[in-house]
Amino acid sequence: MPTVTVKMPPALHARLAAEAARRxxxxxxxxxxxxxxxxAQAPxxxxxxxxxxYVGAAAGPGDLSTNPKHLAGYGKSRRP
Incomplete structure (x- = not known):
């Protein structure tokens, strides 16, 4: 049988050791x-x-980057 090394936190190792001793x-x-x-859990x-x-629950355009008019002025200074 192949050997596998497993690292685990001390608390988990203590639980494992206690269960091994109990059994x-x-x-x-x-x-x-x-x-x-x-x-033990569902995937x-x-x-x-x-x-x-929640998909589709919000109103508005789905992807602003696909319409150039939404990007008009992007990166330009707003100061006069």
């Missing part, structure tokens, strides 16, 4: 079991998926 098994066995079960969604309900 009277190795830390490696607990990690293998955890990886075999897969992620992360993209920002677009989370914001989909």
């Amino acid at each position: 009277r098994t190795s830390k490696s066995a607990i990690l293998r079991e955890s990886f075999a079960r897969g992620p 992360a969604t993209s920002f677009f998926e989370r914001a989909r309900q």
Whole structure:
């Protein structure tokens, strides 16, 4: 079996060591079991998926950079 090195914060390592002691098994066995079960959370969604309900809710032009009249005077001084 290949060997993998894992770095983790001290608090997480303490939890792992305590669980291994409680179960009277190795830390490696607990990690293998955890990886075999897969992620406990649903896969992360993209920002677009989370914001989909708000898409199109605002009024106004969709992309100001595509219309040259919106960029008229851009970069020019406003002082007389």
